[in-house]
Amino acid sequence: MRFRLPILALALFAFACGEPAEVTPEEIPGPVLVSASPADGTGGIVESSLPVTFTFDQNIICSQEGQQGVTVDGGAYVSKVSLSGPDLTVVVSGLSRGKHYVVTLPAGTVLGFQKNQKGSEAVTYRFLTKEPDPAPEPGAWESASDAVRNMGAGWNLGNTLDANSGDITHMWIEFNPHPTTADYETAWGQPVTTRALIHMFKEAGFNAIRVPVTWYPHIGTLEVEGGRWNMAKWLESTDYRVDPAWMGRVREVVDYVIDEGMYCILNVHHDTGDHGDEKNGTAWLVADRFDASKERYAALWQQIAETFRDYGEHLLFESYNEMLDSYDSWCFASFESPDRYDATVAAAAYEGINNYADLFAKTVRATGGNNAVRNLVVNTYGACSGAGTWNTHLQEPLTRFDLPEAPGHIAVQVHSYWEADKFDQQKADIDRQFKDLDQNVVQRLGVPVVIGEWGGGVNEDSPAMIRFAGYFSQKAKDAGMAALYWMCLSDGKDRAVPTWTTPGVKDAILKPYL
16 A cells, blocks of 8 residues: 555656646637728719728738638629738729629638737628719710811820730730730830820820720730630630729820820720731621620720710720721722622621621710710721722722711711822822712711821831821811821830920921911
8 A cells, every 4th residue: 555655646746747738829809990991881983993991900911812802792893902001902993883882801801910810800891883974965065076176186106005916826915924004005116105205295286196905905814825815715705894904004094195185086996907817816806797796895895985984075985996807808999809709798897887886886875974975986997098998899889888876976987098109199099088088978977087097108207208298187187187197206215205206297297287
């Protein structure tokens, strides 16, 4: 018996010296929402995007997964989530007027910095956008004819927001897995556009700038594998959302123009055009394939129209650029051989042009507000400018080209390119073109003409180019037609200064208006 007590003491000693039992500390409460800015339930939002800042009672963490869990209903979407100290800012984009929206932060979206701390409670934030402004009273909005006449001399901000890879087999811009807006804007050799550049044009005497924009790389998701874009899969997708960063940059450039008091024509540009060698081009808007693209086209214009709905009468929308048929035929007058012509395709192409124009006008008008009377621009097939090439093979110039609505707030656009060093030989044709446009569009259809692009084939201050430019500009002014020169007045590095690349041509264009 005398051995039992020491053994028991030894056992107790061994237990006392062992590892202590783990004790789970009590969880610390998670970050608590203090306020939201704008206030929860706010109304009167008129922008297409709204930044909402959620402020918590302490500095917070939000993982990538947590950021992706933030949602909004009503057809809008979360375009950006950012953190700064106790603030979580959520940018909600794609808003429409006259709707309620709910932003939800699920439980655990944000965390604090303390160990064993719970996540935040779920947060629900509601807001209301303002009802669309009523359409201006009849006669209160400038007519298309007055707008075109008041534009004076114009210029194209070309090879900038319209830049793109251009070939589904060589998506070179998209080789960067996350190309920025600047990557696209500078891809064709132009610098990022500045307000100073636009101001230089205004100070010189220009009063209109056309902003060509290519949208397809920024709609939905471009799935590029091995440098090739699966365009067919993209066309089958129903993700029509425009990248909010891209829409924001387009809006910023448009604001440069509007803020200078100039007219701005905003369009859908290289989403049309030819299809490239072996049909590898990226044009998805094809004249005789209206049914394949109509839903995406309508969704695109709805987003553009809603973004710019409250802009005033100096902003015009242009439906599409140089839309061609599936043969890539230019104006049905330049086939490589006569056997390529197909009367059925030609008829479908004209029908498609009319359908696209009609859908464009109806979509924009349906967004209400100023868009109910905004001046719109529709192009002829291929933006062709000669009465003999609008439908040469049909021998019925313009009878197949229909306006999408009654005259008043609609204009027709054509393009006009010449060879300045052959001015003497082409002068009579230039005169005839202006006469035909006046007779077949202004007089016959009752709408004004915008010459959205024109040039003489030479980017230099040669005597021939200056002579041609001065003559063409004078003809446009005398005819009451707006003429916007294509791109080369300030080009490349000169735009970054900014300065003029061809000051002599610039002066010749402006002379009739000064």
